[in-house]
Amino acid sequence: MDNSAQAPLQTAEDPLFIGGVGLKSRLFLGTGKLGREELIPEIVAAAGVQVITVALRRVDLSDKSGNVLSHIPVHVQLLPNTSGARTAEEAVRIARLARACGTGNWIKIEVINDSVNLLPDGYGTAKATEILAKEGFVVLPYINPDLYVARDLVNAGAAAVMPLGAPIGSNRGLRTKEMIRILIEEIDLPIIVDAGLGVPSHACEAMEMGAAACLINTAIATASDPVHMAEAFGLAVAAGRAALLAGPGRSLVAGASASSPETGKLTAFLEANAASG
Amino acid sequence: MEQKTKELVINGESRLCAAHSLSDLLKELGLGESAVVAEINGKIVSRQDFAVTILAFGDKIELARFVGGG
Amino acid sequence: MTEKSFIPLGDGFFHQLADKKRVFAAAAQKAENAGREDVLRAIGKSVLDEDDFVLLTSPAASRELEALAERALSETLRRFGRAKQLFAPLYLSNYCTNSCVYCGFHAGPGIKRKALSPDEIETELKALAATGLRQVLLLTGDAPKRTGGSYIALAVDMAARYFPTVGIEVPALTLEEYAQIAKAGAGSMTMFQETYDQRLYARLHPAGPKRVFANRLDAPHRALMAGIRQVNFGVLLGLGDWRFDVFMMAAHARFLQRMFPEAETAFSLPRLRPIGERKNGGDENGRVFVPSPVKDRDFVQALTALRCFVPQAGITLSTRESAFMRDRLLPLGVTKISAGVCTGVGGYAQPAPEKTVQFFIDDERSVDEMRDSLGKLGFQPVFSDWLLPEKGELPLSQALRRSLGDLGHHKSRAPF
Incomplete structure (x- = not known):
């Protein structure tokens, strides 16, 4: 990791530790559907991105051009995913192949056997996580925000948990907000919201809630100007995080109003009883 | 030694190749070594072994590389 | 067994005591300077953390006892009904x-x-x-x-x-x-x-x-x-x-x-x-x-x-x-x-x-x-x-435990 140069929107004071690495940016970038992969270095520069996901596919022997790695700056942490895997075994195979590329041991586990909604299979994900964590991978599993699955992942040795905000590519934002909130409270691992975040305010909201980071793909890749959209997401993630750390003020508690005629009723008996202390 | 052409199954397709080692095969296919991961008959071959991995007739070879993904 | 011979559980609360004492001391000191707004903010949070709890039991919060009681009332009603x-x-x-x-x-x-x-x-x-x-x-x-x-x-x-x-x-x-x-x-x-x-x-x-x-x-x-x-x-x-x-x-x-x-x-x-x-x-x-x-x-x-x-x-x-x-x-x-x-x-x-x-x-x-x-x-x-059956059938808790597997393991069960 390049520690000397610090891009804009990166902060050294509030690092996110995953797999022993202290990340200065809490915006992860997905590169699917980007098309113009030559934009990646500009995106990294504009948004301060430090983690980028890629997929593993068979080489197309009739069209050998294009190697996404050639566009990814050397100091960026690569996060290959196991997209295409329909079972735990397939995910494990893809992970091992990805590691053989020599670019690190991080892996995002996606086990999806649902072509309609692309929802992940929590059971298969947990199974793959346990196997790969034992083999020394830094495992970031992608799941539906389910507390039981998340607990299994903690026990299986995951380095973080990545619950979806909404189905992949839907850009519908934090549809699963309540469930993600529960994960943030109950699970002692970084919670990285992945999938479904459509606009920067979604990402900001996730960070204000206490998410450790956000992974954005479709919203950036399909924007008219991916570089500036990435920058906007970077600002939003940083803003949400800063707001969380600044300690938001009080919001009104339902029913607790100073002008309510019920005020003073619940504890009035203490005054009456004061003599017997 | 004579260079025999071998029938190999590469990414699911049958091909006749003259390559002796995996390194040779990648050169024959026009692929850079650094970008590719390889599996032969279900076993991953680490990059440092490409040059010394000798291909046999009928070997099933999977060649994969990173692409954009979410 | 004496105090010296007893060995506490390795992953038990005993090993948290020192840390929790520090948390309490720091939060209690902070609470000394707390004002009405701080207390009401804590009362209004949907999920309280340890520092909030120390604040709510501190002398500062005693002045807002009615607000605290209102929150407790609504929390009790929501969770337990009547x-x-x-x-x-x-x-x-x-x-x-x-x-x-x-x-x-x-x-x-x-x-x-x-x-x-x-x-x-x-x-x-x-x-x-x-x-x-x-x-x-x-x-x-x-x-x-x-x-x-x-x-x-x-x-x-x-x-x-x-x-x-x-x-x-x-x-x-x-x-x-x-x-x-x-x-x-x-x-x-x-x-x-x-x-x-x-x-x-x-x-x-x-x-x-x-x-x-x-x-x-x-x-x-x-x-x-x-x-x-x-x-x-x-x-x-x-x-x-x-x-x-x-x-x-x-x-x-x-x-x-x-x-x-x-x-x-x-x-x-x-x-x-x-x-x-x-x-x-x-x-x-x-x-x-x-x-x-x-x-x-x-x-x-x-x-x-x-x-x-x-x-x-x-x-x-x-x-x-x-x-x-x-x-x-x-x-x-x-x-x-x-x-x-x-x-x-x-x-x-x-x-x-x-x-x-x-x-x-x-x-x-x-x-x-x-x-x-x-x-x-x-x-x-x-x-x-x-709802528990009469004695003779397995109480629900035991049946549930049996289906979960081992009585002795306290970690949540393995994923598979």
């Missing part, structure tokens, strides 16, 4: 080898000792069940030879024939003993740490097995490992710094709740009444050691803050408190109360022998009277906690 559980304690024996300075049962002359025989236990259970109660709490003093693990397991086994819900409040037992008792049908255990201040604890427990602080501290953990489903924590208010003790108690419960997500955690808030009051069960001179009496106002603050900090936990209020207090605290967080109580040995089939009580009761309402009172106050008296 249901209030009823139970009664059955003291099986008051033989005790400890010398707890504050307790009516402490070893020494002046108290009539009795342990119920199996037949007597049966008689008492029958009589108690006839009142309509379906939840019983079995208690003993600390006398391992006379009323140890197997005596307790036998009593649980018998009680499970009359009551779907059986709890125990007994000295710290071993993992094996808890497993035996769980198998016999106990669904809950109660363990008051009394105080989490180790120096004070040592002074209060000069002799007997209870001296070993860490053994008592780990008991709830062992019980959960053994498959007991619910653990009831408590500190004796009036011994030490109540703010510190209530904080540590809550931290202890949350620590174990995180480790055993399927378990139920609950609290009791027994409060010693000041010296001089006959209604406390002291030594033969009526003297009881109460170093730091807790005022009513502080007691309400402890209850309401606890309700806000651990919203899912049940809170029990015993008959140490008067009917007046109990009625007014029910809406603010109490979810379980006793009725028709005798705190002497036995006492349901026939009156307990004089001079055997642990403490004097300040609310003498019978089960029927309590049921009526609850109704008038707008509450729903609940006798059975879960």
